[in-house]
Amino acid sequence: MRGCQDARVHLGAYVLDGLSPAERAQVEAHTRACHACRSELADLAPLPGLLALVEEAPPAPPPELRTRVLAGAPRRRLAPRRVLALVAAALVAGIALGMVATALLPPRAPEPAVVLDLLPGEGFQTTGSASFTTTREGLRVELALTDLPPLPEGAIYEAWLSAPDTDGPISMGRVEPTPDGRATFTWFAPGALDEYSGVWVTAEPDATDPAHDGPTVAAAQLPGHGKGRDD
Numbered sequence: 001m002r003g004c005q006d007a008r009v010h011l012g013a014y015v016l017d018g019l020s021p022a023e024r025a026q027v028e029a030h031t032r033a034c035h036a037c038r039s040e041l042a043d044l045a046p047l048p049g050l051l052a053l054v055e056e057a058p059p060a061p062p063p064e065l066r067t068r069v070l071a072g073a074p075r076r077r078l079a080p081r082r083v084l085a086l087v088a089a090a091l092v093a094g095i096a097l098g099m100v101a102t103a104l105l106p107p108r109a110p111e112p113a114v115v116l117d118l119l120p121g122e123g124f125q126t127t128g129s130a131s132f133t134t135t136r137e138g139l140r141v142e143l144a145l146t147d148l149p150p151l152p153e154g155a156i157y158e159a160w161l162s163a164p165d166t167d168g169p170i171s172m173g174r175v176e177p178t179p180d181g182r183a184t185f186t187w188f189a190p191g192a193l194d195e196y197s198g199v200w201v202t203a204e205p206d207a208t209d210p211a212h213d214g215p216t217v218a219a220a221q222l223p224g225h226g227k228g229r230d231d
């Protein structure tokens, strides 16, 4: 080991216990004699702790960092320049902690793009929410309703979407409440959220008639209706 430059190249491997005994002795001899390199070594001291964080933190610690640093084999002799570069990057730029934090975050569930309150129609106390989430299968429309009153024989609740570019409302189908007047409902709509302008539920007096002619039970307008459209 000839001087500081040579010693510095080996410091990262030294703190990770990746040097041969002879190299280790040389690094120790140099840092005993050289204040600058001793100081550099002190700066690198947190690295094993960072790696321990990577290895111990639940649930699935990312092995990449240590693998990259140790090139896949514990106790294997390292390429010191590569180690030093990684150590410098980790300590100076904080990349190591960033990698750990990013890798440990659980994958986020897709959040609804829009969640709207469903407000009662005239003569009803029905409320709830409508959420719209862009998914691989299409635009997922989820309704959650409370206070749906019992309907007369033969009548049904039906969910609808309106779109400025289509003729008339689009039926999403029948909404079936529980005996206590609650209902959840999911439907996949084609296209994107900004193609729709409203969502609502009606009480259709005749289940056998596909037409929309019952009163509105609960409804919400979609924001951005007609946004970016010329017509």
Ligand SMILES: [Zn+2]
Binding pocket: 003, 004, 005, 007, 030, 034, 035, 036, 037, 038
């Ligand atoms: Zn030195």
